[in-house]
Amino acid sequence: MNARQIWQTAIERLQERVQPNTFTTWFQGTSADSFQDGIFVVSVSSTFVKTHLERRFTSLIRTILTDITGMEVEVQFVVSRDKTTPEQSGEPLFSPPKRPSRLGRTRTSPAQHVRRLAESAAAVAKKSKASLPFQTLGLNREGTLKAETPPGEYPAFPPPPGSGSEGESERPAGYNNPARPIAVPPVITFGTGGQLNSRYTFDAFIVGKSNQLAHAASLAASENPGRIYNPLFLYGGVGLGKTHLLHAVGHEGEVKGLTVLYVTSEKFTNEIINAIRYQKTEEFRAKYRQIDILLVDDIQFIAGKESTEEEFFHTFNSLHNANKQIVVTSDRPPKAIHSLQDRLRSRFEWGLLADVQPPEYEHRLAILRSKTDLLHFSVPSAVVEYVARPECSSVRELEGALNRVIAYATLHNAPITVQLATDALENIYSDKKPSAATKLSVSEVIDGVCRYYNVEAERIRGKQRDRDIAWPRQVAMYLMREETTASLQQIGAELGGRDHTTIMHGWEKVQGEMRQSDRVRHEIATVLESLHSKPY
Numbered sequence: 190m191n192a193r194q195i196w197q198t199a200i201e202r203l204q205e206r207v208q209p210n211t212f213t214t215w216f217q218g219t220s221a222d223s224f225q226d227g228i229f230v231v232s233v234s235s236t237f238v239k240t241h242l243e244r245r246f247t248s249l250i251r252t253i254l255t256d257i258t259g260m261e262v263e264v265q266f267v268v269s270r271d272k273t274t275p276e277q278s279g280e281p282l283f284s285p286p287k288r289p290s291r292l293g294r295t296r297t298s299p300a301q302h303v304r305r306l307a308e309s310a311a312a313v314a315k316k317s318k319a320s321l322p323f324q325t326l327g328l329n330r331e332g333t334l335k336a337e338t339p340p341g342e343y344p345a346f347p348p349p350p351g352s353g354s355e356g357e358s359e360r361p362a363g364y365n366n367p368a369r370p371i372a373v374p375p376v377i378t379f380g381t382g383g384q385l386n387s388r389y390t391f392d393a394f395i396v397g398k399s400n401q402l403a404h405a406a407s408l409a410a411s412e413n414p415g416r417i418y419n420p421l422f423l424y425g426g427v428g429l430g431k432t433h434l435l436h437a438v439g440h441e442g443e444v445k446g447l448t449v450l451y452v453t454s455e456k457f458t459n460e461i462i463n464a465i466r467y468q469k470t471e472e473f474r475a476k477y478r479q480i481d482i483l484l485v486d487d488i489q490f491i492a493g494k495e496s497t498e499e500e501f502f503h504t505f506n507s508l509h510n511a512n513k514q515i516v517v518t519s520d521r522p523p524k525a526i527h528s529l530q531d532r533l534r535s536r537f538e539w540g541l542l543a544d545v546q547p548p549e550y551e552h553r554l555a556i557l558r559s560k561t562d563l564l565h566f567s568v569p570s571a572v573v574e575y576v577a578r579p580e581c582s583s584v585r586e587l588e589g590a591l592n593r594v595i596a597y598a599t600l601h602n603a604p605i606t607v608q609l610a611t612d613a614l615e616n617i618y619s620d621k622k623p624s625a626a627t628k629l630s631v632s633e634v635i636d637g638v639c640r641y642y643n644v645e646a647e648r649i650r651g652k653q654r655d656r657d658i659a660w661p662r663q664v665a666m667y668l669m670r671e672e673t674t675a676s677l678q679q680i681g682a683e684l685g686g687r688d689h690t691t692i693m694h695g696w697e698k699v700q701g702e703m704r705q706s707d708r709v710r711h712e713i714a715t716v717l718e719s720l721h722s723k724p725y
């Protein structure tokens with residue numbers, strides 16, 4: 190067998206032993222460079238891939254090559270400068286969507302990518318439902334199961350520094366390894382852009398079923414900026430890690446030496462307003478068009494702002510045409526951003542839509558453990574389990590609860606015990622029990638609905654009947670009836686003097702839509718979640 194044939198066989202075995210998205214991300218596009226004097230050289234497409242393969246897969250590849258060749262093999266990786274990317278070779282596993290010949294036309298290929306990722310997520314989910322105790326159940330950075338790996342399957346979990354062989358871990362909960370030192374890339378500023386938070390790296394992100402797709406897609410986009418999933422649209426409820434992933438993509442771009450710009454949609458809007466005001470639109474455009482990776486947080490807030498949408502549309506086109514990566518986050522999918530221009534909506538739907546959901550209990554435990562490690566605080570397992578127990582819809586809330594327990598212990602100079610945690614979280618966790626105490630006021634509902642749909646309260650109270658205002662108004666009716674103690678008459682009075690039958694009709698309409706549509710159920714759940722999430 191020559192080097193190429195050996196590598197072909199090795200690749201087939203690797204494919205059987207690692208998860209599909211791990212395989213695609215790291216092994217797709219590798220090839221045999223040479224095999225001489227027991228040294229097998231694998232050619233890879235980038236330094237990033239090289240470093241990752243060296244760190245995580247050397248021993249597995251060595252074992253496989255030794256097995257195939259029947260001799261002791263050392264493995265090395267080289268970056269092939271003139272190596273064609275998968276896209277250039279014409280045989281991509283992930284390929285960028287074909288550019289439509291006219292605006293707004295949709296493409297199909299990203300759907301296959303979604304399916305592939307979703308299938309692998311589902312496979313992991315299925316596996317994780319097996320009778321493993323949660324302490325030994327986990328997903329690593331690639332979403333592969335870390336612990337209790339079935340015989341023959343390679344544990345892809347990275348080793349803590351100095352812990353011996355690859356794949357071993359000290360982490361009991363088995364999610365990705367927060368104990369690893371986290372590379373702290375330099376904080377970047379670009380023009381008037383924002384900064385990347387050095388804590389928000391892929392290494393510090395704990396992967397679970399609820400965020401696996403978003404994580405895998407972000408990782409893949411950061412590996413191949415502008416080539417895969419462009420744009421990448423991350424969406425989900427508050428405090429679930431969208432911004433974290435956005436920054437992580439930015440950090441990886443920085444490592445590659447690319448020009449990264451992170452901006453909130455609010456900042457983007459202000460810059461446009463100022464550019465128009467001071468006749469600096471050319472400078473604005475020039476700045477935005479030399480970016481390699483554009484990261485925009487909370488894109489839903491540009492909806493309904495005409496000049497901002499217009500300028501973003503042109504920026505988007507210009508970057509996308511030049512194969513520059515665009516990643517945006519939103520609290521909801523493009524379809525649910527009601528006042529967004531159709532041409533922008535269709536562009537957002539063009540790449541990959543990936544959602545993040547609230548973490549389930551085991552995932553919350555793993556996140557909390559990683560946070561205690563990062564804080565260099567030793568928190569007993571029973572306390573971590575106590576903090577993770579209530580249904581916590583946002584990781585930010587979870588972090589807040591943990592910080593509160595630690596602060597409470599420090600303040601009282603007391604050991605961290607379950608009793609102390611119970612005291613520290615008394616008011617907070619009792620709030621979570623469904624009771625009259627959780628009822629909202631009508632003005633809280635109006636504020637929340639206006640924030641979510643990006644409309645003004647006067648319009649909600651007004652007479653207009655366009656769908657873009659009628660629907661938020663009906664949602665307000667529904668939520669006021671469900672979530673406040675106000676009577677139908679009081680709700681009617683609050684909503685511009687409407688009759689109680691109109692309120693009843695609005696409530697029925699939303700309830701009916703929720704019964705029929707997952708999307709509407711999700712939408713209402715998101716509004717509710719934002720209404721109930723209070724900062725600690």
Ligand SMILES: Nc1ncnc2c1ncn2[C@@H]1O[C@H](COP(=O)(O)OP(=O)(O)OP(=O)(O)O)[C@@H](O)[C@H]1O
Pocket residue numbers: 389393394395396400425426427428429430431432433434518520556584585588
């Ligand atoms: N899977 C995770 N692993 C580790 N930390 C996480 C994870 N998900 C969220 N966090 C942490 O939770 C906090 C909130 O996350 P982030 O700001 O990214 O949420 P978000 O979805 O962007 O929320 P918002 O919509 O309110 O802006 C951050 O400190 C982040 O590091």
